[in-house]
Amino acid sequence: MAHGIRDKVAILGMGCSRFGERWDAGPDDLMVEAFKEALADAGLERDRIEAAWLGVFYQEQSTSKSGLPLSMALRLPNVPVTRVENLCATGTEALRGAAYAVAAGACDVALAMGVEKLKDTGFAGLPERTKGTFEDLWQPGFTPPGAFAQLGAAYAAKHGLPMDELKRAMAHVSWKSHENAALNPKAHLRNRITVEQALNAPMVAYPLGTYDCCGVSDGAACAIVTTPEIARSLGKRDLVTIKALQLAPSNGVEMGHASWDGAHTPTTRIAAAKAYAEAGVQDPRAELSLIEVHDCFSITELVLMEDLGLSEPGRAAFDVRDGRYDRDGAIPCQVDGGLKCFGHPVGASGLRMVYEVYTQLLGRAGARQLSSPTLGLTHNLGGIPNRNVASISILGLHAA
Amino acid sequence: MSGRGLSTWGAYLPRARLERTAIAQALGWMSQGRSRTRGTRSYCNWDEDALTMAVEAARDCFGARARRVDAVTLASTTLPFADRSNAGLVAGALTLDDRCRTADAAGSLRAGTSALRAALEGEGLALVVASDARAAKPASPQEQAYGHGACALLVGPADAAEYLGGESRTADFVDHYREAGVDFDYALEERWIRDEGYAKLVPPVVKAALARAGVEPAGVAQFVFPAAHSHGRKLAQTLGMPESAAAEPLADGCGDTGTAHPLLMLAQALERARPGDVLVVVGFGQGVDALVFRAAPGIESARPARGVSGALAAGRADGAYVRYLSHSGLLALDFGMRAERDSRTAQSVAWRKRLDVTGFVGGRCTACGTVQFPRSRACVNPDCRAFDTQEAHGLAEVRGRVKTFTEDWLAYSPSPPHVYGNVELDGGGNVFIEFTDVGAGELGVGTPVRFAWRMKDVDRVRGFRRYFWKATLART
Numbered sequence: 001m002a003h004g005i006r007d008k009v010a011i012l013g014m015g016c017s018r019f020g021e022r023w024d025a026g027p028d029d030l031m032v033e034a035f036k037e038a039l040a041d042a043g044l045e046r047d048r049i050e051a052a053w054l055g056v057f058y059q060e061q062s063t064s065k066s067g068l069p070l071s072m073a074l075r076l077p078n079v080p081v082t083r084v085e086n087l088c089a090t091g092t093e094a095l096r097g098a099a100y101a102v103a104a105g106a107c108d109v110a111l112a113m114g115v116e117k118l119k120d121t122g123f124a125g126l127p128e129r130t131k132g133t134f135e136d137l138w139q140p141g142f143t144p145p146g147a148f149a150q151l152g153a154a155y156a157a158k159h160g161l162p163m164d165e166l167k168r169a170m171a172h173v174s175w176k177s178h179e180n181a182a183l184n185p186k187a188h189l190r191n192r193i194t195v196e197q198a199l200n201a202p203m204v205a206y207p208l209g210t211y212d213c214c215g216v217s218d219g220a221a222c223a224i225v226t227t228p229e230i231a232r233s234l235g236k237r238d239l240v241t242i243k244a245l246q247l248a249p250s251n252g253v254e255m256g257h258a259s260w261d262g263a264h265t266p267t268t269r270i271a272a273a274k275a276y277a278e279a280g281v282q283d284p285r286a287e288l289s290l291i292e293v294h295d296c297f298s299i300t301e302l303v304l305m306e307d308l309g310l311s312e313p314g315r316a317a318f319d320v321r322d323g324r325y326d327r328d329g330a331i332p333c334q335v336d337g338g339l340k341c342f343g344h345p346v347g348a349s350g351l352r353m354v355y356e357v358y359t360q361l362l363g364r365a366g367a368r369q370l371s372s373p374t375l376g377l378t379h380n381l382g383g384i385p386n387r388n389v390a391s392i393s394i395l396g397l398h399a400a
Numbered sequence: 401m402s403g404r405g406l407s408t409w410g411a412y413l414p415r416a417r418l419e420r421t422a423i424a425q426a427l428g429w430m431s432q433g434r435s436r437t438r439g440t441r442s443y444c445n446w447d448e449d450a451l452t453m454a455v456e457a458a459r460d461c462f463g464a465r466a467r468r469v470d471a472v473t474l475a476s477t478t479l480p481f482a483d484r485s486n487a488g489l490v491a492g493a494l495t496l497d498d499r500c501r502t503a504d505a506a507g508s509l510r511a512g513t514s515a516l517r518a519a520l521e522g523e524g525l526a527l528v529v530a531s532d533a534r535a536a537k538p539a540s541p542q543e544q545a546y547g548h549g550a551c552a553l554l555v556g557p558a559d560a561a562e563y564l565g566g567e568s569r570t571a572d573f574v575d576h577y578r579e580a581g582v583d584f585d586y587a588l589e590e591r592w593i594r595d596e597g598y599a600k601l602v603p604p605v606v607k608a609a610l611a612r613a614g615v616e617p618a619g620v621a622q623f624v625f626p627a628a629h630s631h632g633r634k635l636a637q638t639l640g641m642p643e644s645a646a647a648e649p650l651a652d653g654c655g656d657t658g659t660a661h662p663l664l665m666l667a668q669a670l671e672r673a674r675p676g677d678v679l680v681v682v683g684f685g686q687g688v689d690a691l692v693f694r695a696a697p698g699i700e701s702a703r704p705a706r707g708v709s710g711a712l713a714a715g716r717a718d719g720a721y722v723r724y725l726s727h728s729g730l731l732a733l734d735f736g737m738r739a740e741r742d743s744r745t746a747q748s749v750a751w752r753k754r755l756d757v758t759g760f761v762g763g764r765c766t767a768c769g770t771v772q773f774p775r776s777r778a779c780v781n782p783d784c785r786a787f788d789t790q791e792a793h794g795l796a797e798v799r800g801r802v803k804t805f806t807e808d809w810l811a812y813s814p815s816p817p818h819v820y821g822n823v824e825l826d827g828g829g830n831v832f833i834e835f836t837d838v839g840a841g842e843l844g845v846g847t848p849v850r851f852a853w854r855m856k857d858v859d860r861v862r863g864f865r866r867y868f869w870k871a872t873l874a875r876t
Contacts, residue, residue, distance in 0.1 A: 123737040125810055133746035137757045137856070138774065138868050140820035140834040141741070146808030150821055154804040157845035205808040206817070206840070256772045256780040258828050262804035385804075386822065386832045 004278035007398060008103040009242045010231040012224045013042025016355040019219035019343035020188040027056070027063045027117040028073040030220035030345075035074050035113065042224045043234060046074070049224065050107035052081045055094030055114040057346040058127055059085070062117035070113050087382025088294060089247065089391035090114060091221065091350025096245050096391075098225050108230055114352075115220035116345035125216060126346075145213050146205035147384035148297040153207065154262035155303060159314040163207055169317035170298035171198035174211045174340055176326050177295065181337025183368040188215040188343030198298075212298040217343025221351035223358075228398055239398040240361050243279035243375070246271045249389045265381055267390035268307035272379075276309075279394040281375070284309055288331055289373030290360055292353035294381040295338040301325075304379060305333075327368070335360065335368050350391060353378035357395045404520065405558030405693060408702045409667040410461025412453050412531075413442045413549045413654050413711040415837045416727070420544055422719030427539045439652030440717045442547040444533045446727045446814035447836055447854040450476040451486055452867070453550035453660075454531035455493045455853045459797075460706045461527070461552035467494060469554070470524035471501040475511035475659045477578070478533045479504055480865060490529065493853045493867070495759040495794060509626075512551075512659040513683025517691055519555040520563045526555040532658030537584045538730055547655025549711070551663035560670055560702035561679065561693040564613030567605045570687040573597050598631050601688050603638055606680060609690035613678075617641045621677035621695075622669040625649075626661040626684065641680075653712040666693075668708040675699055714875055727815065738812035743857035745866050755792065760851060760869040762829065763790030771795075771829035795851065799874055800825040802847040807840050823849055823871050836870040843873075850874040 015037030017030045025033070039046060054070035056063050063069035067081030086093040091114030098110035121127045131139055156166045175195050181187035193211060201209035231239055248271035254260045272284075281287050293308070295301035302320055305311040310331055311319045319325065325333035336342045336356040339349060357376030359365050375396040382389035417440035424437045444453070454474055472494075474487035481489075487502035505511040512530030519526035531550030536542035575597050576587040602625070610617060617640035624647045625632035632646035647665050649656070657664055666681040673679060673695040683689035696702065706714070725731035755761040756774050763775030768784035771793055779786045805821030812818070819835040821843075835843065836854050849871040856868040 121737075125738075128738060128741050128812075133749040134753055134774075136743075137745070137750060137753065137866065139832060141811060141813075141818065141857070142820060143808055143811040146806045146811050146818065146820065149806035149808070150804035153806070153821075153845050202809075203807075204810050205806045208806075251782070252776070252780045253782050255832055256774075256776075256830055257770070257782065258824050258830050259782070260830065262822050 005103040009099040010228040013038040016221040019217045022218035031073045034220040034222045052111040053094040053097035054083045055090040055347040089380040089382035089389040090347040092391035113222040114348035116347040149205040149208045152299045158263040169320045171195045173298040177338045177340035181341030187337040188217045189341040214339035215343040219345035221348045241398040244275040244394040246275040247391045271390040271392045275392040291377045293379040403558040403562040405563040406560040407554040410552040411708040411711040412456035417715040417717040418724045422721040426721045436544045441655035450531040454529040457550035457552035471526040473515040475505040475515045475530040492758040509685035510683040513689035530660040549657035564692040566691040567609040605688040606690045613692035624665040624681040743859045760796040764793035834870045848874040
């Protein structure tokens with residue numbers, strides 16, 4: 001592998017809108033809300049931005065296509081804006097564009113913006129869309145919970161885990177995220193729940209009940225990135241740099257090859273191995289201070305603990321219930337509430353995760369601040385287990 | 401075995417069976433005492449129609465035989481397409497050779513027996529399938545009497561039964577009718593049909609057929625007449641046949657399956673026949689067909705895997721009358737906004753991918769042997785990935801096991817929960833696919849499945865339905 005971008009890109013400023021059912025706001029409002037915070041954080045004039053990347057997934061129903069929605073909402077000075085989309089990894093993909101531009105020396109300051117306005121569909125859950133003219137002829141008409149629920153039965157069968165045991169671990173995952181989000185003023189779902197409530201919730205898609213599913217939220221998050229040198233020259237002392245940024249899309253194995261067991265996400269393993277190598281992480285279990293993973297559904301988070309190499313195969317359910325990923329556990333996971341409770345505006349989620357790691361590393365997380373974190377990981381799983389895009393970023397404090 | 405006749409047969413009845421007591425309970429307030437309360441009637445799942453049932457019957461009929469036929473005729477009064485070859489679609493799902501002649505036969509409940517007679521008196525190997533899914537107005541006598549089903553007969557060497565001869569008469573006797581574009585039959589008084597129709601029109605034709613076959617009425621072992629058993633018994637008596645010859649009309653098991661019914665009853669008769677037995681089948685509908693057969697010495701070995709007995713046994717009876725109404729399109733339930741999804745078919749894609757989609761033909765990599773669906777330019781095996789190495793590999797008759805699944809209560813399905821998942825194919829390969837005819841709690845990881853050709857989506861805006869294969873429990 002090439003050298004990668006470790007420590008070549010620093011985060012100058014970040015912003016994140018309040019997530020939730022933002023009946024009061026359209027995509028422009030959400031982007032401006034996030035951008036104003038980032039701009040103030042960066043201490044920069046808007047016109048210093050030389051290029052921007054806009055991540056939005058359901059562009060048909062919110063922003064419309066192209067890079068124009070960002071350029072126009074922020075009244076950017078006619079700089080290039082590239083609109084990107086890679087399913088639920090869209091936000092991280094936007095960051096990748098901006099970070100690579102800076103790392104390549106093509107520009108000094110770049111903006112990555114992720115936004116999603118979901119709550120204008122008129123119904124709960126995510127909108128449905130065509131999967132492609134041929135795919136529509138044969139692929140099941142699935143929903144995200146149904147597609148991810150597949151992991152549940154397969155994981156239980158593979159590891160000989162009774163479903164009620166697995167359900168209890170999944171309930172712990174959701175309980176933990178609700179606990180964390182209660183401390184986060186920007187989170188969508190800030191109520192506390194009990195494990196029993198999660199277990200007794202109505203079934204959405206077996207074995208996932210209501211509390212196993214993340215919020216469908218509106219929101220935006222953004223990052224202004226530059227080189228560490230420029231950041232220093234602008235007076236930044238505590239600096240968060242990107243240690244790794246990796247992406248691994250499926251190539252069809254999960255959809256059509258018998259080697260996949262249906263109980264894990266191979267792309268996450270591939271992206272994780274590359275990201276750890278790029279970041280120089282030898283022992284993720286010991287080195288990571290916090291993680292923000294793609295907990296679109298409780299079972300996803302649980303399975304990911306193994307795919308990221310943080311739990312031994314077959315042990316995630318036990319580690320989860322032992323509190324290993326609680327905010328006071330060995331590797332706090334979703335200290336901001338995660339997709340589950342911070343919410344999941346698809347195009348913004350990757351950047352929201354980065355925002356939390358950035359906020360924690362700089363010690364600005366207020367009531368939910370962890371003690372002296374130094375290295376954080378974010379992970380998205382776009383699509384569905386059968387065909388997906390895994391993206392991982394690793395962020396850390398940069399030695400002065 | 402010399403002679404022309406029936407080589408084998410196949411049957412299909414939808415898994416769903418409605419208990420007639422449920423109809424009586426729902427409608428007792430308006431039809432006290434008039435309801436038949438015995439037995440069950442079969443009805444199509446939301447994704448079944450005359451075509452999907454025809455394909456299932458034909459698959460049962462072919463069994464492991466090579467599907468080498470010269471002609472396919474599909475008889476039905478409920479063909480889903482008025483202008484698009486329905487038989488052609490069935491032939492496609494069966495992946496028959498495209499040189500095979502295809503024809504739809506319709507217009508009367510006699511269409512099945514007429515098509516059968518034409519095939520028997522023609523040449524070559526012919527598949528005759530009759531399939532019907534007649535709608536019935538709620539609370540009508542037809543609602544209790546009708547059932548949905550299909551029967552397929554392979555005409556050629558008389559492995560199952562030799563054809564001894566047949567006779568037909570045409571008569572515009574309107575016992576019931578359905579104007580084009582109208583949903584329901586309009587049926588006339590049963591006593592008039594019995595006295596002026598059955599009693600006067602049928603006997604002369606049966607007599608002529610028997611004479612042509614050189615068989616005495618007393619020598620008839622089974623007499624198939626697709627109407628209430630009392631009518632069959634009365635006719636048998638009139639004709640000088642043993643009264644016991646009148647075949648049981650499947651009223652308790654599935655009900656009257658329209659064009660399929662004389663053939664289904666014949667298939668049941670074949671399943672009960674001993675070598676040498678003479679069987680007479682009558683088709684009635686604006687005239688009469690009468691066909692005479694003699695069971696072949698090897699009839700036992702000509703039996704299909706499922707047959708009528710298997711199809712009857714595969715039913716799942718319940719009293720879900722509202723579900724029956726909904727699946728039959730007789731009650732508009734609110735399925736929510738997700739049901740508004742547009743299911744427009746890109747016909748150019750459907751044509752380009754017709755083997756994949758209609759025939760469930762995947763690919764097998766000639767470099768590494770990996771079976772895959774859909775067939776693609778590059779092999780899916782991560783250790784191979786070779787370009788342009790895949791040969792056509794049929795998957796419809798391959799079985800598999802459930803690898804992952806869910807019961808999705810959020811997704812739109814006319815029959816919630818929407819069940820789908822990954823199936824690992826016997827012999828390798830993985831397909832992400834919908835399941836059908838499975839209820840909540842019926843699947844587990846490792847459950848054996850087979851595939852069935854079903855409606856995938858209905859495009860109500862453009863009046864189109866598209867079909868694909870679904871996994872279902874492997875029973876037979």
